[in-house]
Amino acid sequence: MSLYDDAVLVLKGYEDPADPAQGELSQVYLDHLAQHPDGMWKVCGTGHLTASALVIDPERGRVLLTLHRKLRMWLQMGGHCEPQDASLADAALREATEESGITGLTLLAGGPVRLDRHAIPAPCHWHLDVQYAALAPSGSTEQISDESLDLRWFAYEEVASVADTSVVRLMERARAA
Template sequence: MSLHDDAVLVLKRYEDQPELRQDYLDHLAAHPDGMWKACHAGHLTASALVIDPERGRVLLTLHKKLQMWLQMGGHCEPGDASVEAAALREATEESGIAGLTLLPGGPVRLDRHPIPAPCHWHLDVQYAALAPRDTAHAISDESLDLRWFAYDEVPGVADESVVRLLEATLARL
C-alpha cells in the first residue's frame, strides 16, 4: 500500500474534526503528490507529542526555523510505510529517544497551518507518543533546544495548536 493510500485510510477512520478531515481527504484526492514536500499546494506532515504521563510533562522542541516550541514532526519520506511510522520516525529523530510508542487509536488531532512560500499549507496528522521511563533525550540538528514542560506550563510557551494537541492527548489518556 502506498503512503498516500495509507493516509486516506487513516483519515477515513478518524472520527473527529469532520470538516478538516474532509479537507485533508479532498486535498489528497486532488493531489496525488499531496504527501510530499514538493506539492506546493500543501502537503501532509506527521507529528507526535512526546509525553511522560507518570511525571505529568511533555517534551517540546524549539524549532530552528520557526523559533517556536512545538511537538516533534515533519515531512513524510519515501521510506515511511505509513503516516503513523512517519510520526514515530520524526519523534524519535527529533527527541533522540529510543523506544517511543504511539498511543493506540490513530491520530489525536489534525492541524492545518500556513507555511512560508513556495508551499502554502502543512496538513499535519498529529499523534501522541509515550516516552519510556527515565529516558534521556538529545537535541537534533533541526532544533535550538529540547525541554520537558509540565502540562500546565505548555500554554505559556507554545501556541494554541500545541495546547489543543496536549488537551486531546490528555483526554485520550
C-alpha cells in the same frame, strides 16, 4: 499499501466526537489528496500532509517540546513524510524519535489524536498535519537534534505559556485519549 493509501484510510477513519470541526478538516485533507496525487510530499506546492507526535511522559506529567530552528516556536516533534515511511504513524514515530533522541517511543493506540492545518512560509502554502501522541519510556533521556535550537520538558500546566494554541489543543486531546 502505499503511504498515500494509508493516509486516505487513516483520514477516512478519523473522528473526534468532541470536536466536529475535526471531521470537516479530515474531509479537507481527503479532498486535497484527491486533487493532488503528490499531496504526501514536500514538492506539492499547494500544501502537503505532515506527521507529528507530541512526546508525553505521563509518569511525570510533562511533554517534550522542541524549539524549532526555522520557526523559533516551541512545537511537538514532526515533519515531512519520507519515501521509506510505510504509514503516517511510522512517519510520526520516526520524526519523534529523530527529533527527541529518545529510543523506544510508542504511539498511543487508536491512531491520530488531532489534525491541524497551518500556513507555512513559501514556497509551499500549507502543512496538513496529522498529529499523534507518543509515550516516552520510563527513565528515557532526550538528545537534541540539528533541527532544534532547544529541547525541553514542560509540565502540562506550563505548555500554554510557551506554545501556541495548536500545541495546547494537541496536548489536551492527547491527555484525554
